[in-house]
Amino acid sequence: MIKHIIHDQVAQVLTSLGLSQQREFIVEVPNNPDNGEFSTNAAMVLAKENKTSPKKLAEALLKELKKNKYYKSVEIAGPGFINFRLSTSLFQHMLWDVYKLGLDFGNSDFGQQEKVLLEFVSANPTGPLNIVSARAAAYGDTLYRVMKKVGFDPAREFYINDAGNQVDILAESLELRLRELHGENIGEFPYEAYHGEYVKHLAHKLNAAEGVRVFMMPEKERNERLKEFALSELLEMQRLSLERFDVTFEGWVSERTLRGEGVVEEVLSYLTEADCTYEKEDAVWFASTKFGDDKDRVLMKSDGSITYFVPDLAYHLTKIQRGFTKLIDVFGPDHHGYVPRLKAAFRALNYDEDMLEIVFLQQVNLYESGEKVKMSKRAGKIVTMDDLINVVGKDAARYFFIARKANAHLNFDLELALQKNNDNPVYYCQYAHARICSIIRKAKKDRIYPRAFKQELCLKLTKPDELALIRKLTELPGLLETIAEYREPHRLATYTEELCGLYHRFYNKYQVVSLKSRELSKARLLLSEAVKNALAICLDLMGISAPEKM
């Protein structure tokens, strides 16, 4: 907010002086407060193209900038930085602006209603959702919320991989468990089959509903029935887990349905028309190496069946057909080898490959008693998303996942999160919100809380800690835009902690509600309200509750 204002003013001055500004300069907050509250490198960056020295350029700018009443001081320092100190009245004005906006604070049209499709989780419907899916859910959903707030037109979608090999294996696993249930000796449970307990539960449920009728069906029909049943049950299970995590999707797209609609054949024909397929060893290949992949990929196997890639590509093309101009896929760590062929296909079909953007979430390591927990879906040893929510709660789980940048490994210490009085930073933030609510309750009880706040109250706020809080507040709108642009929701967690830290400090230093000075109390209440709103916004964007009491 403030950065923008300063940036615009510097740009205006440059224009009015008839100076070139080809290269981009920035306004930033210096590490060292001695260097002012804000600083710009404009003179250094633009000196060369204006055929002058940084110092001279800075001096020219300085003369004009000093005329602005919002700057307490403007100075030249070091190799040509221009450092700004802002007047207290600017902060006071900004606070009022922030306060008036309430929960709309931070809203903008930055995204210009661009239609963005966020695809995430998209887990195989062959078992409960795991921890990585939980991370994807937290990441994707928060990004969605932030993008929506800053004026994009985003949609969340879950692609259901319900048509591949793994579904057949699932059906077989279920059949074995069902036979077992009927006392049949099934021998050793196959290695590739799904070993999880949930398959047994499914068998029980199916048995209760249909008994031996399933076994009387012809094999093909039985197989369909088993698939049908397992898929719908597991999908529902996944949907419920996500719902508990406060994550919903605008769309659920089934691979089977897609195949049924004939889009697979369509895509194959497109690729053939683009002259980038060939037959070899009874299989149909995509010559993806022509388009940047490191090896060619099979589209149709020698047995006539189709690989996963084709319907997935078809799915991506439907996104474009539906009018989305940005496709963001959130992938797990084991899929990065898959990207070159997707991009290659876009290139082959003359789509702009930049429309497709892949975010990789690195793996999540669970630690218990200081040891890494090994997880394997096939072997049935998995810690599920539900387990995690049960243990640490939705708020803490979401926070942990969001607080780390996507492409870094995440170590999740279960024991630490297990401790109820833990050092979990999510409590730090929620506590700040609850604390403000408590103060407001107190003020209302003491009849200090005004019916309506007046702008003049802002003039009472002059302490450095108060101004620091206001400045932090003003950073939020720009931050949200940055988060949306760079797809980095983790910054929201960092920001929230910083804002809370400032408020906790302010709280410890100054009494907000004091009968001795009612006007100052009201002013601090106004500030507290603004902080509370900002916190509520941040927590809501992260999908974390903002408690009024703790």
Add this chain to the structure above:
RNA sequence: GCGCCAGUAGCUCAGUCGGAUAGAGCAGCAGCCUUCUAAGCUGCGGGUCGGGGGUUCGAAUCCCUUCUGGCGUGCCA
């Protein structure tokens, strides 16, 4: 072998896309509740930003190289 990601304080991680003296939380030590929530605050100690080279006014950030760890490299999905 090749490709992708990571390497910052004892631990977990930030670092506003090239800025000035690299930050936070936890852990450790020492303090702060007869006043609005102590799930909080204050102070102290702690660093070869994995190593080496380069680019420039200026590098944790960009380039090259090298080491370490994770993942990928299926006619699996």
